[in-house]
Each structure stands twice: as C-alpha cells, then as structure tokens.
Amino acid sequence: MHPHAACLIAVAALLATPRALAQGGSSSIAEQLFLEGKALMQEKQYELACQKLQASHDLDNTATGTLLNLALCHELVNKPATAWAELRQVEAESAGRREDRVKLAREHEAKLFPILSRIRIFVPPDVQVAGLSLRLDKGPPIAAASWGIALPIDPGKHVLEATAPGKLPRAIEFVVKDVADRQTIGIEALDDAPVDPATQSAAEREHLAALRGRRTVGFTLGGVGVVAVGVGLTFGLIAANKNKAVGRPCPNDLCQTGDDRAQAESSLSSAKTFALLSNITVGVGALLVASGVVLVLSARPSKALAPSPTATRVRILPAPIASGGALLLTGEL
Numbered sequence: 001m002h003p004h005a006a007c008l009i010a011v012a013a014l015l016a017t018p019r020a021l022a023q024g025g026s027s028s029i030a031e032q033l034f035l036e037g038k039a040l041m042q043e044k045q046y047e048l049a050c051q052k053l054q055a056s057h058d059l060d061n062t063a064t065g066t067l068l069n070l071a072l073c074h075e076l077v078n079k080p081a082t083a084w085a086e087l088r089q090v091e092a093e094s095a096g097r098r099e100d101r102v103k104l105a106r107e108h109e110a111k112l113f114p115i116l117s118r119i120r121i122f123v124p125p126d127v128q129v130a131g132l133s134l135r136l137d138k139g140p141p142i143a144a145a146s147w148g149i150a151l152p153i154d155p156g157k158h159v160l161e162a163t164a165p166g167k168l169p170r171a172i173e174f175v176v177k178d179v180a181d182r183q184t185i186g187i188e189a190l191d192d193a194p195v196d197p198a199t200q201s202a203a204e205r206e207h208l209a210a211l212r213g214r215r216t217v218g219f220t221l222g223g224v225g226v227v228a229v230g231v232g233l234t235f236g237l238i239a240a241n242k243n244k245a246v247g248r249p250c251p252n253d254l255c256q257t258g259d260d261r262a263q264a265e266s267s268l269s270s271a272k273t274f275a276l277l278s279n280i281t282v283g284v285g286a287l288l289v290a291s292g293v294v295l296v297l298s299a300r301p302s303k304a305l306a307p308s309p310t311a312t313r314v315r316i317l318p319a320p321i322a323s324g325g326a327l328l329l330t331g332e333l
Helices: 005-015 025-042 046-059 064-076 080-094 099-115 202-245 258-298
Strands: 117-122 133-136 150-153 156-163 170-176 182-186 320-323 326-329
Touching: 025 046, 025 064, 046 064, 064 080, 064 099, 080 099, 080 150, 117 170, 170 182, 202 258
Parallel strands: 117 182, 150 326
Antiparallel strands: 117 150, 133 156, 156 170, 320 326
C-alpha cells in the first residue's frame, strides 16, 4: 500500500462535496460512479477505484471534486504524470472558489514534479512528410508543436506509432522508469505503402501495364543477347581451329606443292571469316544483353504502385493532456 494512501483518501473525502442529483440521466450515473469509486478507495482497490472515478468524470467533467479524487487515486497507482496534470486542472478550476482544494493540489503537484519522467520526441526534418501523425498508447495525435519538448509520461511500457498517408505505420516500443527518467524517441522515415490494385486509377493501371511490357521486352532481348554471345564464342572457337589448320600443309610457311598452298589459304580465309562473325555476333549479343538489363531495371515500379501483400498494421498512439498550461502523455497499452 502507498505510505500516504490512508491520508490521501481521508483528505479527498473531506474535500469532495456532494452534488445535487438529477432524476436519472448522466448526472445521477456520474454521482453513483463517484460514490462507488470512493468506496473502492476505502477498500484499497485502487485500480478499480480509478476506473470508476474516471468514468464518473467523463460523464460530468465539471465535477472538480471527482477530478481531485481521481488525481489522488492515480498517484496511488503510480501514474504520477497523469495525477500531476489532473491536479493542475483542479487548481485552475478551484482558484477563487475552493482554496482548500487549491492548497492540496499545489502540495501534491510540488511533490510529484521532481519525480516526473519525460520523453522527448525527435522528428528529423526529412521525416516530416505531409500528414505525419504520432500517437502514444492509443491516445490522440501529438501536436507537432510539442515534438522536441520534454513531455511528462507515466512509468511503464509504452508504444509510439508514426503514420502518414501512403506510408506504412512504424511502431516504437519503450519502457519508462519509475522516477525522473529521461528518454529521446527518434522517428525514422516511413516506407511507402503498397497500393491496392482496386483503388488504382486507370492511368496508374496503364502505367503498370506499360512497365510490365517493357520488362518483358527487356528479358526477351537479354535472352536473345545471351544466345548471340554463345554463338559468337562458338564462331571464335571455330576460327581458332581454322587458324591452327593453316600451318599443317605448310609448316613454317613453306608449302611443298600448290595444293598445300591452296589448302592453307582456304583455312586462313575460313579462319578470318569465322573470326569476323564471332566479333560481330558477340558484339551484337552484348549490346542486346545491355539493352535488356536497362529495360528491366527501368521498368521497376515505385513501392507506392507495386502491388504486394497487405502489411500488418501496428497500432500505437500518444495522449497529450493540456491542464493548466501543462501537456501530458498518457494511456494504456
């Protein structure tokens, strides 16, 4: 049990004044939830008490006494940032009307402030695309004006999610320590999200079809080029063999007969012909392969247009709470 739990409960009970009940409706429900929350605090069931008090204040957010009890309850369940923000709100709403509440709120604010943990969200300029949204623990979007500011946050496990139109969401998990923890959470550039073919425009579909056609032509040219290079190399081998055959009838260029000379000249002519064919065929084949590679590489669609399996969506979010000029991140995972 919190060392000051009994004192907190007693003080909250003294400062919480009864509210007039309407006959049915949200006011009476809020009052009943408030009474149940107080009873649960007396029974030391603080988690359940906070839930009841939160539900009561959600129904009637003008009930400062309920908010005070809720703040003290959150302090007991180790949510100092939430409690601190709520106490600031109690102070602002009670100023000039309930100085006893103002005094209590200020006392607990002063006690909580030094132990508050904070996170700073760093978003590099090149990551700040149009529509970028950051959320913490299923809360509302964190205002861009608060990026880079040290924001109070409750201890425990949290998840920060970055989303943007046409981008895949990115989740960052982190754990905040109990007392005066300081962390900087960096946001990296988001990857492009695949586009559902059903949502593509006619122009986009035509563009993808043209890219597929270009890729097909590229593979075809590359295949023909590989075959041509193979044929050219074969011609080169034949030319080499023909060239070797030149010296057989006329060793050391000395021909014994006219027939030997004619045979040598024929072999030399054939060698030159096959060598020429080899050079031409290999050259054309290499050119076709290069052209095919260029077409294939240039036919790759962007990630935004390339159909691919639907990515699993990771949920994450932030909850800044403005209270008396303070900003708070809170929520549950």
